[in-house]
Every structure is written in C-alpha cells, then in structure tokens.
Amino acid sequence: MSTPDRGPRVRLVDVARAAGVSKTTVSDALNGAGRLPAATREHVQKVARSLGYRPNATARLLRAGHTRLLGVAAREYVETPWVYPELAYFAQIVTATTRAALAHGYGVVLLPTYGPDDCWLDMPLDGVFVIDPVQADPMVRDFLAAGVPVVADRRALAEAADQARDIGRWVDFDYAAAVRQVLGHLEEAGAERVAVVAGATTACFHQQTTRAYLQWCAERRREPRIAYLPAPGVQPALDAVTELLAAPAPPDALLTLVELSPPLLLDTIRRLGRSVPDDLLLVCATEDPAARYTDPPISTLGFLPGQTAQAAVDLLVDCLEGRAGDAGRLFSADFQARASSAPPARRAARPPRLTRG
C-alpha cells in the first residue's frame, strides 16, 4: 500500500492507464457493470486501490443528473438567525430529516435562514423541506421558480402560486386543532382563566396558534391573556410568565407555546408562590423529554417532529423519483395529559358545579 501522493487527484483515466485498459473497463469494473471476466475486474480494482483512486462525486452527479442532496430549512425565527437548532423541536426535525433522507440514499444540507438573497440557489439540491415557512416565503418561491421540488405547508405553496403546480408537496399541521384540544382539556379540568405565552413571529406555528387561542377566547367572551415573545430566550420567557401570574385575577392555567425548559418553568412558578396543579394548571408545547420526569409530570403538546420529517422526506423523494405518491399529509399534535393539568383534588372536594351535568 503506497502512500497516495498529494497534488492532482488520481482520476479514472489514471487508473485506466496504470491498468492498461480503457476508461470504460475501469468504470464497469468498479461499478459492477458491463460484461467483464472476474480476472479483469479484480485486476482493475487492485490497481485502483493501490493508486488510492476515489471517484469524483461532482462528476458522477453531473452525469447522473441528480445530487441526492436535500435541503432543510427551519424558518421560524428567520428574523433572529441561527437560533433554531438550539431548540429541541428543530433539533429533532433536523435529526429525523437526516435519518429519513439517509434511508432513501440522500444527504441533508442545512440551509441558512438568512444571508445574501438567493445564496441557497447555488447549492446543488434535488429538493427542499421548508419547516414553518414565513409569510410569502422567498425561499419557497425561489426554489419552486428554479424548478426544485419543495415540501412546505399548503399556505406557503399556495402563495408561490403557479410555480408550485406539480413540484410542491405539502405537510400541514393543524395547529389550531391542537391548541383547541389543550384549551378544551384545561376547561374540563376547571380552568377559567387560561393564559398563553406565544411567539411573535410570522411563522406559521406562531400565527396559527395565537389566532386559535384568540378565537377560542372570543367564542367564550373571555378576555385573552397572552404574552408575546418577539425572540426566543430564557429570561424573556420567564419574565413573561412572571408578569402573567402577577396580574390582578391571575390565570388559573398556563399554556406555553415557546420553547422553554419545563422543569425550569415549574420551578419558576413555584418560586412565584403558585403550586402546580393546585393553583395553576400547566401545559407546555415542547419536545423536551424532561417534562415527563418532573414532580408533578408536566402535560405536553408535542408536534411529532420525527413523523413530520419522515413524511416530508418521503413526499419529496416520491416527487423526485417520479412516483405518484400523495399530494400532502396532514398531522395533528401529540397531547400528553399529565398531572400538571389534572383537575386539582381541592376542586373535587367542592360542591359540584351546576353548569355541568
């Protein structure tokens, strides 16, 4: 095994010359194609190995007409670039996307959420998965216009209009239904003043969850109690919670729709002199597995990052490889009711409320 010398890389023709055969023979020998006797095949392989030959990936991609590379972009905090992978949800999405892509033989490129316009178009991508696109998302538009299939939500695809025709697939999340499910659960547990901590971006998730909450309040003629966070961060989130709980006639239930460490939140609430679930019912929208291990365990609203990503990749790959496949997939949330939002015992001891059977 001689040390491969630096300098210009050894190419297919170099192997061919060294082995005394043609390019064709080398290519066939290494790729298991063509009609070659085992002897020739082995000889070529040996020469290739001894020269340290590695095929040029770019050249074979050009020839193949595809790159087997998928882009993934998480746009939620597009205004405050690059925080997203610190959040468990996005980390899990990215993980699951990569895993699913690998299973199909694709690699995954992390796309910038900001930067020089169009900079993403220089990347050799076969398809793109845009998570939580912002309104009139330029990334979605650009890729579709460039003929690169995109998976995003239906709204984003619709905004990109005609370009999306047959190279867009959707993965939708019924955020509104998820929020209503939780609010219904809290109402059944006896909550009358549900407060919400929400993100204030143009991302689909924030927009839809907020709207669902406001509408739910309107239907019940209740005053919404909502704290908006323009950017992620522990301190702003804790401040928001503190302020909500300090209000006159404080809330008797809290739903957090921003990423926040559940055990830390629980501890903060305790330090504010409230007890969960006795004084305050608590539900967190989070993927943090720590929520199951607190005392009491915290009810969570999860958004199935694994399943979502898997579906997105499947749709994308179907589209890329010319299979029919679905036009999209609709997901609902994963609500895990735990002790933090159970009806408190002290209420059970009260006289039964007349408003319910």
Added chain:
Amino acid sequence: MSTPDRGPRVRLVDVARAAGVSKTTVSDALNGAGRLPAATREHVQKVARSLGYRPNATARLLRAGHTRLLGVAAREYVETPWVYPELAYFAQIVTATTRAALAHGYGVVLLPTYGPDDCWLDMPLDGVFVIDPVQADPMVRDFLAAGVPVVADRRALAEAADQARDIGRWVDFDYAAAVRQVLGHLEEAGAERVAVVAGATTACFHQQTTRAYLQWCAERRREPRIAYLPAPGVQPALDAVTELLAAPAPPDALLTLVELSPPLLLDTIRRLGRSVPDDLLLVCATEDPAARYTDPPISTLGFLPGQTAQAAVDLLVDCLEGRAGDAGRLFSADFQARASSAPPARRAARPPRLTRG
C-alpha cells in the same frame, strides 16, 4: 413573465439560442465577465429571466473543481445513531458550524454517524469537520484517504497516520484540564467525596474526562465514585444520580458529564432529600442556558461549541483555499462557578480547617 414550462430544464444553450447569441456571451452576461456592451448584457439577462433560466449547480461545481460544501459529523454516540442533535451541545456545534461556513460561502451537510460503510464518500464535499471522533475513526480515515481535508482532534489525525500529513488540521480540547479545574474548585469549596456521572462511549470527550477524574482520585488516594451511562436518556441519568446519592457515605459533590437538564437534576436531588449547595455541591457539564436561572443557579462547564466550530471551519477553509493558517487550535473549557458549588455558609461557620492557611 410567462410560466416556465415543466419538462427538461432550460439550459444555457437554450438561452443562447433564444437570445441569438453564443453560450459564451450568455455566460459572460450573467456572470458579469467578458467584454460586453451594456445593451447585450441586459438583453441576455432579460431573455434568461423570461425563460426562467437557472444555472445548473452541479455543472458549475464540476467546472469550478470544488463544491463549497462542508460535512459535519458528530460521532459521540456513534453506537446509538442520531440522537446527537437533540443534545444542546451538538445542536450548538451544528448551528455555529453552519453559520461560520456560510460566512465563508460554504454550505453544510449533516453526515450520518452510521450507515453503509463509505456512504459518506459519495457526497460531494470539500472538507469535513468531525466532532469528538471515536477511536480509530473510520470516517476520519476514509476522508483523509480520499484526499478530503478533515478537521478533528490530534489523536484522530494521528491515528489516520500518513494520510493526514498536510490535509488534516486539529481542534483539540483539553478535557482533562477542564475536569481538573472543576474538581479543584469543588475541593476548595470543601468537597471531599466528589461523584461523577459519565458517558461510556469511545468518544474522546467521555474517555478523557473519565480518565482525568480517575487520575485525580488516584493522586488523592480517594475512591472514585463514578456512574457510567452507556447511552443517553433522561431516566438512566436520573437513576444513576439516585444510586450515587443513595450510597453509604454519600458524595458531597456531584459533577455530571452527560447531557441532562440542569433544573430537572436539581429538582431530582431535592426530591432525594438533599439540598444544593448545603448538602451537595453541583456542577453540570452542559450548554443549557436554563442552568443560570435555577435557584440556586447551577455552576456549568461549557465546551464553547460556538468558538470550536468557528475555529474548525476557519481551519478547514484556510486549508481548502490554500492559505497557510495554523495547524490547529487548542481550546479550554468555560467554567462558570455559580451558587450551586459555592462553599455552604454552614461550613464557613465551622472552625477553620487546619490543613489550609
């Protein structure tokens, strides 16, 4: 603006034909090269736009001889694939790598930590950053053998021997020094029985931190109290802590070297009837920002994922673009002493210890 029709993509020659000029002229007009009067340039650009022309990324990469794509692989839990981005450290590394790469005009591909051997070699990468390589890491070896520059730690590079000669750069972390710093801090705060929760993989971080702790114990003729976790996960980590604290002559200080939610850990310790820092000094190796907001705030040992990634990308890009640059960078840890490891007041009330001035 006519809708670009599906079917075969519009190529450079198509634009040339439509504009009545040659390929050269189109290429020059769109790339701002050559000697062209403004009129021709604008005409070509207009035709290109109207046809919806987008240059083929793969073709220009082949021509350019590079792909402007960097791979990043986090190998720590290579045995239990794909959990890593759920951990704050790796998420931050990946984020920072992507950001730093983008600043240099590069994209980032997430590499699989497992999968069919060599599957990573089919990707068109200019360089690779391998975080926390395992022993005799095949990925490092393969890439170096294929002539792809790699940034990893010195040990991994040394193991890949001659291949690494001039296309490997190192980013080292003095994990041992970091651990000793924390242990020294705990000792000064009065700890006499420091227990450790450590990961049990072949990753550099786990190996070196564990060895440093064992050596530190040996130097002091103290019995090591160490719980090994073969895989990440909340429950196993909490179980390990519980078991350590339940031992006869329980530890008076705890250092966790696996990813674990700091507020959850603090709560668990409390539920076990111990109080931080009065009964137990606590330091967590974590990047979780929540550690600063608990009561008491938790001392943390951080590993500067942002700076490490930035340095790795800088080294890689230097290497790729033929600049001299450093051969490597050595990092030390970021230890933040907070109240969770402060000498408890009750000890200050004791008579001063004779062993120290």
Added chain:
DNA sequence: TATTCGTGAAGGAACGTTCCTGCACAAGAC
C-alpha cells in the same frame, strides 16, 4: 468454409457549465 453468436473491451458522446483562444471588424496612427 461461410455465417451467426457471444464475449471482452475500446471509442467517444453526453451531462451543463466556464474560460481560453481567436476571428472579424472598426477606429485610429502612420
């Protein structure tokens, strides 16, 4: 012996760019 047939391998086009070279032509210098 002439014809098919199968095997083994070479030649060269194609993928879609970029960029080097060179041609035609006009304007200015002599």
Added chain:
DNA sequence: GTCTTGTGCAGGAACGTTCCTTCACGAATA
C-alpha cells in the same frame, strides 16, 4: 492605403464521470 489596437463575440476544450455504440475475435452452427 497598410498596420496596429481594441472591441464584440463565437468556437471549442476542459472538468471527470457514465453509458451507448461499435468492433475484434474465437467458438459454435449451418
């Protein structure tokens, strides 16, 4: 009127593969 100089553009090689086509040759068949 010839000779330079410069401008505007076209032709074609090259990047490193894959794969389609062709061809030579020996064996089997008519």
